[in-house]
Amino acid sequence: MKLLPLTPAGQTPIRALTIAGTDSGGGAGIQADSRTMAMCGVHACVAVAAVTVQNSVGVSGFHEIPPEIVADQVRVVVSDIGVGAAKTGMLASTTIIEAVAAVAAEVGIGRDRPIPLVVDPVCASMHGDPLLHEEALDAVRNTLIPAATVVTPNLDEVRLITGIEVVDDKSARQAAEALHALGAEWSIVKGGHLRTSELSTDLLFDGDRFLEFSSARIDTGNDHGGGDTLAAAITCALAHGYSVPDAVAFGKEWVTKCLEASYDLGAGHGPVSPLWRLQV
Numbered sequence: 001m002k003l004l005p006l007t008p009a010g011q012t013p014i015r016a017l018t019i020a021g022t023d024s025g026g027g028a029g030i031q032a033d034s035r036t037m038a039m040c041g042v043h044a045c046v047a048v049a050a051v052t053v054q055n056s057v058g059v060s061g062f063h064e065i066p067p068e069i070v071a072d073q074v075r076v077v078v079s080d081i082g083v084g085a086a087k088t089g090m091l092a093s094t095t096i097i098e099a100v101a102a103v104a105a106e107v108g109i110g111r112d113r114p115i116p117l118v119v120d121p122v123c124a125s126m127h128g129d130p131l132l133h134e135e136a137l138d139a140v141r142n143t144l145i146p147a148a149t150v151v152t153p154n155l156d157e158v159r160l161i162t163g164i165e166v167v168d169d170k171s172a173r174q175a176a177e178a179l180h181a182l183g184a185e186w187s188i189v190k191g192g193h194l195r196t197s198e199l200s201t202d203l204l205f206d207g208d209r210f211l212e213f214s215s216a217r218i219d220t221g222n223d224h225g226g227g228d229t230l231a232a233a234i235t236c237a238l239a240h241g242y243s244v245p246d247a248v249a250f251g252k253e254w255v256t257k258c259l260e261a262s263y264d265l266g267a268g269h270g271p272v273s274p275l276w277r278l279q280v
């Protein structure tokens, strides 16, 4: 695959910001985002929104960071370090979502603003453990998604946010339209969970055209962190100034390489691995 341009040693690399939750198991959340950003040659800045107690078999609890501390992390990073793009992941609650949306508007992050924003509307882990309070879905719909340059839900998140059960191409297109109607500039409906196809296809929509990004379906149970990794890679490409379709094409190739390199870890689902770039 064609990689993003690297920065010569000693020169300041492109920066990107992730606003998300930590994963103590190291496979998803801020850990997945930071690893992908580093492996893409991008300096990762982080605003921690929640700390999860998590391993390969599930999430047994989480602690929310006070909303003003989340917002302050964003503010100090953007004003001093500067970032080319930002991403949100687990935001846990309505008050954190509102604080993130407000600070994003203040510092110029989001659709129609200088710094593009990838919104991964994380609601639950792959084991079904909640990562967002149910009452916060309204804030996801009405406050977070309207700030998105790109929104990247998986099929469970699509159902919770839009009420649409994606079972085929037609319902995937309806869901992409519904997400766009909520205010995202571009919507992606990820096909990783549509196991009826031999391909894993992500559908991208901008209110006018549908674009499809497909790969052969990889036979692995080690897919923890796949959604974060895709969204982080898209964020890196946007930070480099790629168009949204080119950034998604890059992200899809990147996550496919990471799925191919995924490994066993613990008793449950192992992680996708951006470490493929370092492996022999």
Ligand SMILES: Nc1ncnc2c1ncn2[C@@H]1O[C@H](COP(=O)(O)OP(=O)(O)O)[C@@H](O)[C@H]1O
Pocket (backbone or CB within 6 Å): 153, 154, 155, 190, 191, 192, 193, 200, 201, 202, 215, 216, 217, 218, 219, 220, 223, 225, 226, 227, 228, 230, 252, 255, 256, 259
């Ligand atoms: N088995 C698979 N083979 C190939 N690509 C996959 C597979 N599972 C997921 N993907 C890809 O990984 C990314 C994450 O998708 P998905 O699993 O749907 O999201 P999430 O990790 O948020 O649940 C998407 O680009 C999707 O197409």
Ligand SMILES: Cc1ncc(COP(=O)(O)OP(=O)(O)O)c(N)n1
Pocket (backbone or CB within 6 Å): 020, 021, 022, 023, 028, 029, 030, 052, 054, 089, 090, 122, 124, 125, 126, 127, 131, 223, 224, 225, 226, 227, 228, 229
């Ligand atoms: C802290 C944290 N954030 C996000 C997730 C979910 O990760 P994601 O890549 O969307 O997908 P799964 O690995 O859960 O399928 C998480 N588990 N923890």
